[in-house]
Amino acid sequence: MKKEGIVAKITEGLNEVFPESESMEVNGETLLDEIPYWDSMASVNLQIFLETAFGCSVPAQLLSAETPIGDIVEHIQAEGHGAH
Amino acid sequence: MRHAVISATGSYLPTNEVRNEDLNWFPADALRNISEKTGVNARRKAAENQCTSDLAFLAAQKCLEKAGYPPDELEAIIVSTSSPDRIQPATAARVQRLLGARNAFAFDINSVCSGSVYGISLADSMIKSGNHNNILFIAAEVYTRILNKQDFSTLPYFGDGAGAILFQTGQEGGVLHSVLRTDGNGVDVICVPGGGTMMPFEQIANPRFAYFKMDGKAVYAFAVEKGAEVVLEVLDKFRVTPTDVSLFVCHQANVNILNAIAETLGVSMDKFFVNLDRYGNTASASVPIALDEALDSGRAKSGDLVVTVAFGGGLSWGANLIQV
Numbered sequence: 001m002k003k004e005g006i007v008a009k010i011t012e013g014l015n016e017v018f019p020e021s022e023s024m025e026v027n028g029e030t031l032l033d034e035i036p037y038w039d040s041m042a043s044v045n046l047q048i049f050l051e052t053a054f055g056c057s058v059p060a061q062l063l064s065a066e067t068p069i070g071d072i073v074e075h076i077q078a079e080g081h082g083a084h
Numbered sequence: 085m086r087h088a089v090i091s092a093t094g095s096y097l098p099t100n101e102v103r104n105e106d107l108n109w110f111p112a113d114a115l116r117n118i119s120e121k122t123g124v125n126a127r128r129k130a131a132e133n134q135c136t137s138d139l140a141f142l143a144a145q146k147c148l149e150k151a152g153y154p155p156d157e158l159e160a161i162i163v164s165t166s167s168p169d170r171i172q173p174a175t176a177a178r179v180q181r182l183l184g185a186r187n188a189f190a191f192d193i194n195s196v197c198s199g200s201v202y203g204i205s206l207a208d209s210m211i212k213s214g215n216h217n218n219i220l221f222i223a224a225e226v227y228t229r230i231l232n233k234q235d236f237s238t239l240p241y242f243g244d245g246a247g248a249i250l251f252q253t254g255q256e257g258g259v260l261h262s263v264l265r266t267d268g269n270g271v272d273v274i275c276v277p278g279g280g281t282m283m284p285f286e287q288i289a290n291p292r293f294a295y296f297k298m299d300g301k302a303v304y305a306f307a308v309e310k311g312a313e314v315v316l317e318v319l320d321k322f323r324v325t326p327t328d329v330s331l332f333v334c335h336q337a338n339v340n341i342l343n344a345i346a347e348t349l350g351v352s353m354d355k356f357f358v359n360l361d362r363y364g365n366t367a368s369a370s371v372p373i374a375l376d377e378a379l380d381s382g383r384a385k386s387g388d389l390v391v392t393v394a395f396g397g398g399l400s401w402g403a404n405l406i407q408v
Contacts (some may be wrong), residue, residue: 002264019290039300042237044114060113 003028006054006073013049018042028070040065048073054063088211088219089254090408093376094147095247096139097363098128102243106227110236118240119361124337127243127364130226131405132351135169136246137178140224143246143372144183147220155183159216161190162206164199164223164368166397167230168192171280174185188220191365196274197335197366197396198264199223200247204392204404205262207251222248225367230276232295241338243364247372257387257407263318269397270306298397307341312348315393318403326351330386334359335394336370345393347375357383366395384408 001009011026020036032038032046036084050058052083056079062072103126104118119125130139142164148155161183163176176190195202200223207219224246231239249257276296278288288294310332319325325347326332333343334356342360346353357378366373371392377385390408395401 016290017292019292030266035298037299039237040117041240041300044110044236045234047111047114048234050235060111060117 003073003077006076007069009053010050010069010072013046013053017044017045017049026069028068030069031065032067033065039063054079056083086212086214087254087256087258088208088251089258090406091153091250091252092151093146093249093372094143094145094150095245095373095376096146097245097373098130098134098139099227100129100131100320101126102129104240107240114236114293117247121340121385122241123342123358123360124306124364125305125361128245129228130244134226136165136167136224137169137175137182138227138249139226139244139246140165140175140179140222141182141375142250143224144179144220144222147248147250148183153218155185156187157218158183158185158188158220158387159218160210161188161220162201163190163192164195164221165192165225166196166199166367167225168194168196168228173306179269184225185220191217195220195368195396195400196398197337197365197367197370198394198398198400198402199264199396200371201392201394201402201404202264202400203368204249204259204406205264205402207249208259208262208404211251214272217253219251220248221251221372222246223368223372225369227296227367230296232292235292235295235297237300238296238298241365243365243366245351245363245373247369248373249372250376259407260407261318261321262402262404263314264400264402265310265314266400268398270302273302273306273399274397286389304338304341306399307337307395308344311341311345311393311395312388312402315345315349315391318391318405322405324405327390328389329355330388331378331390332356333371333374333390334391335396336363337365337395368394370394379408
């Protein structure tokens with residue numbers, strides 16, 4: 001799966017887990033902290049979505065407030081799980 | 085002058101304890117962090133056949149038993165809840181029936197987690213009005229029924245429980261002063277978006293809108309700032325300082341919020357009653373439950389100055405200065 005496809009799938013997950021993010025434009029530079037209702041407890045909801053959607057392990061440390069979506073995309077690609 | 089004094093308190097916590105490790109559908113590393121991030125180690129969950137009025141009744145029954153007070157002499161029952169039995173009628177009506185308090189009128193209030201301090205202030209005003217000689221105030225919540233079991237941002241925090249306070253007319257002490265505040269600009273910070281008239285059930289597009297949600301970061305900043313501020317405001321009326329207070333009974337939201345408020349007030353955490361490690365956040369019930377435990381355990385003694393303080397949805401917040 002290409003970078004754009006992974007971002008699109010992450011955006012889908014954000015809309016599901018954080019419904020208030022629906023009108024938000026998400027790209028590789030979007031910081032997790034910009035997501036409405038984001039905090040360290042809520043990050044676990046995204047972690048669960050990513051692990052289920054991409055079939056890879058996502059370390060909690062990667063999901064800090066300062067993390068850009070692009071870093072998550074790179075992690076998923078590096079794990080080789082974004083390819084299917 | 086008439087004073088609203090506390091004759092007795094009572095509380096009820098369901099027997100079913102849910103520990104952090106029991107929430108095992110979440111990642112194990114996340115479960116290990118709950119205690120550090122919230123202070124919660126366990127919470128109670130109401131039995132399937134228990135609803136909010138059942139918990140309220142059991143807390144009220146204990147309170148009235150302690151006071152040796154017959155239910156049919158009650159003049160009014162106020163129930164604070166943001167997780168009512170039904171949208172209508174008032175949860176308090178079923179509590180009145182369960183208690184057999186046939187002479188009491190009964191109604192609900194909902195200021196979410198601040199409901200306790202609002203209810204205490206309301207009971208105080210009703211007694212001071214001269215129209216009533218006793219008020220049974222109960223706060224009861226069954227949040228486990230309004231939480232999304234897949235939402236880690238809310239589920240680990242909350243538990244079910246109820247607390248009750250019997251106020252009677254006295255000549256001195258009791259509720260000395262209350263300060264209540266609301267900022268409606270924060271109406272979306274803590275809410276259950278769907279199921280009311282703003283978003284009826286048939287218009288709920290995302291299932292998550294059917295459950296309780298909160299903006300954790302905004303709540304933390306609000307609670308720390310307003311919690312400390314309103315304590316100082318309620319104390320100022322009587323020219324007392326935080327160090328003069330024997331015990332702070334604060335809404336059991338998050339231990340880090342309690343630590344921050346204590347630090348701002350310049351008092352030790354030893355002056356703060358904490359039971360959220362065992363019960364989690366029981367919303368408006370947390371203050372009456374904590375007050376009951378504080379009085380029963382001797383942490384607060386007759387004549388002591390106690391401050392109750394709470395903050396929650398609305399946004400709403402407030403504090404009461406009480407001589408117990």
